[in-house]
Amino acid sequence: MIGKRSLYILKLILNNPDITTHEIQQKTNLSKRQVNYSIDNINQWLTDNHYNAIEKISGGKLILLDNVQDIISDLLKGNIDYVFDEEERQKIIFFYLYLHNQNISLFHLVDLLEVSRGTVTDDLKKLNKKLSSFKLSIKYSRENGYQLIGEETDIFYAMINFIVEVISYEEALYIIQLVLDKQASHLFYDFRKQLNQELSKDQLIISDNNIHIITYTFVFYLLRKSMISLPNKEKFWFKLNENSEFKLSKKILQAKNIFDLNDVEVLTALILSYSTKTVIKDSKEQAMIDQIIASVLERLNKTYAIAFKDRERIFGQLRMHIRPAINRMYFNFPMVNPLKDQILTKYGHIYTIIEDLFQQLNIDVIKSISEDDLAYLTIHFATFIKDTKDTDNYKLTGVIVCPSGIGVSVLLRNELTKLFPQVNFLKNVSVGQLNEVIKEIDVVFSTVLIETDKPLFIVNPVMNNIDKANLLKHFNKRFANMMMKETININSLMMIIEKYSDVKDKKGLMRELSYLLSAPTNQILIRKEQPMLSEITNNKLIQLKVEAKDWKEAIQKSAEVMKEEGKITDDYIRAMINNTESNGPYIVITKHVALPHARPEDGVIETAIGITTLKEPVVFGHELHDPVKYVFCLSTVDNNSHLKALAELVDLLDDVHFYELLEKAEEPQEILNYIKGKEG
Known part of the structure; x- marks a missing residue:
């Protein structure tokens, strides 16, 4: 029998040739003892299914002696005696009761799950507690056994919620097959x-x-x-x-x-x-969706200084996500985003802005949008904000297989295109569509295990820098010979090196150079992080209890110190005032708070935020949020560099203690210290 942890480690070994025990420990945060226990568990399954056990060689490397595709094939067919965890057992019990609505005894469930009576009884109690949120319960009677009690519509909604959760697991096949x-x-x-x-x-x-x-x-x-x-x-x-x-x-x-x-x-x-x-052109449906998208883009531009050029592509991509999201809200259907935590870790600054934006938009149909859908929208906007460049210097043709939605596959495509400029990526495909393009490709990147004769790389849908480094390492090792044959730079370098030194291992040196030079996008891995709020403001940019007779003077005085500190020019100050006169008080983003800004080309020298509290509030002309007491003057050199700091500011503007500090602070350092304290 093999459990979830052992199955995950087996997939790591399948996807990472020569992976070491230490690398597994780093990736899983498990102890050496836990990893070794799981490997013993895996070896038992391998030998039971007539495969060789994993071999450990020098350096702690783990080697599979059998054909990897044969093992993957067995896993995909469900040929595995899988051990279900507590959450999975509860869902199995629910599905079983849903499909067999009479005469189910404790013996049936014990036999189904192959666990003790005590374990099943405990699972039933915990499941009953979960079902209360759907106005349901599980009741037992001698006459009918265990049954789901409640309205059929509520039972249906519990069922679809559990199915959506289960489908997000890689182990979904084993759960569904059982019932x-x-x-x-x-x-x-x-x-x-x-x-x-x-x-x-x-x-x-x-x-x-x-x-x-x-x-x-x-x-x-x-x-x-x-x-x-x-x-x-x-x-x-x-x-x-x-x-x-x-x-x-x-x-x-x-x-x-x-x-x-x-x-x-x-x-x-x-x-x-x-x-x-694709939404029907000029339809009522398109008009409604486009109104939402236009409102989102306008607010991102005017409120958060994020502008987009390729609006046609953005409208097309967002329509594809917003249409089903609205439909789910109408029908109360769930969406589970299994990547939500990873998205929040990597793109939390963008998520915070998108969440704040949707809360502020006064559009009924999207007021109840879920956190999971917001996370998917976040990765759409992450792809819009990031610039991607095409290249004609292709050496390989690849395809990306991604069972998740459009946003995830587009984001993954952007990341892989940057990592591997030498690969011409065809249009992303589903698992079922892979065979349609298999003859055209040299390499497959997939977020799930699949059967294929082509070189296969399993990738995390939302990659961190360690994921990227490992992927580059394995890719360059697999295609090192091809890259060396076609890369003139390496041959030129070798000629120079051999001219001035004695090379003991020519092939080894060329392999290392190939790894270094065949990934020009390694700069992605060492790219400077976006600055935090405390890094783009300072004591000189923070002003307390400033007197201003009107909104123009409030902006002027808030921006003046930024000009003195070399962050902006006079033209930028004029542009902020002119924009407010032309477009109205869009810069008043919440109660008593203004965020004046203009375009980078209007006179930005450096990304910065000035913080000004006014002695007396002034009217900006905003119907809901006047008068303004706090002015946060923003300058940004591009669409991207200010987002992390801006997300911090959005969080601070929901913090009542921050406002209390703005009111009572005597020195700018007090505000700066509070910001740094929040940053940890």
Whole structure:
């Protein structure tokens, strides 16, 4: 039997030839003893399945002696005696009760999970507690056994929430397989195949994960034979039966002799919520979505000094995400973003700004947008903010396989394009589409294990610098010979080196030089971090209890010290005032707070923020947030360098103690110390 931790370590070994025990410890934060225990566990599974055990060689390297693709094939087929953890067992119990709604005893669950009666009893108690948030409970009676108690619509919503959570696990296959019998499994695979075919005909785009969400949810719904009521159906922005997804759902179900209107509406709602489609030009739907996007971009520009040039591309990409996100909000369908924590770690400064922006927008339909959807939107904006450059110096053709949504795959493509300028990346594909392009490519990058004869690199969807360094190392090792043959720079360097020195290992030196020179984007790994707020302000830029007769003088006095400190020019000060006169008090971003700024080309010398408190508040003309008492004057040299500091400021403006300090501070250093204290 193999548990989640051991399975993760096995995947690390499969994807990282010559990985060491120490490297696994670093990547997993496990002790040497824990890693060795997991390797013993893996070796037991390997030998049970007629493979050789992992071999340890000098330097602690771990070597798989068998064909890696054979092992991957077994894992993907579910040929593994997997040990479920507590969370997974609870979901299995729920799914089992959902599909078998009578005569389920404790013995059935013990036999299903292969754990003790005490463990199952404990799992039932914890699951019951979770289900209370859906207004559900699990009850036992001698006559009917364990049953889910509650309204069918609430039971359906608990089911879809658990399915969405499970699909985000790599171990989803093992969980679902356990509760579906052969007949149900056949129904699932048959329905998924037909759905894929019809979606492609209708030009709907859907990720691998989302096709599983739609299919499992609807198959479970059909198997339970329940009647549910979709919320907000009457308030939906257009009638369900007037869109192409309804016609598509009707066609799919009629082919299976299913004619119930409720079933068609449920499938329609699922497709609308978990697929993307080019919005019909000049439609009511496009007008509504474009209004949201335009409001977002305008506020990013005017409030946060973030401007975008390629608006057509941005509108197109955001429509693809916002449309299903709005539909999910209408139908109360969940979205679990398994990358949320990684996104917040890497792009937390952008997330903070996007979250603040959506909270401030007065648009009803997006007021309840989830944190998970905001995290997906964050990676869209991360790709817009980052500049990418194309190159014609391609040596290889590659493809990226990403089961997650569009935003994740676009972000990953941007990162890999920068890391590997020598690779011409084709359009991203799903797992099922890989065979369509397999003859055209030399290398595959994937976020999940897949079967392929091509060189395969498993990548983290949101890579940190260590991930990038390891990926570069393994890529350059795998393609070192090709890179050396085609790189004139290395040969030229070797001629110079050999002229002035005695080279003992020519091939080894060329390999090392190839690793160094074939990744010109190594600068990504050592790029300077965006400055924190305390690094772009100082005591001289902080002014307390300044007198100003009106908003113009408030901006002028706040900006004057920035000019004196060499951060901006007189032209920039004039531009801030002119922009406010032309566009209105958009710079008043929250109660009593103004954030004046202009474009970098208007006279920015250096990224900075000046902090000014006014002795008496002044009117800027903002209907909700006047009068202004605090002026944060911003200058930024580009779209990107100020974002981390700006995210800090957004957090501070939600901190009541910060305002108290602004009021009572006698010295600028007090404010600077508070900012540094918040930064840790």
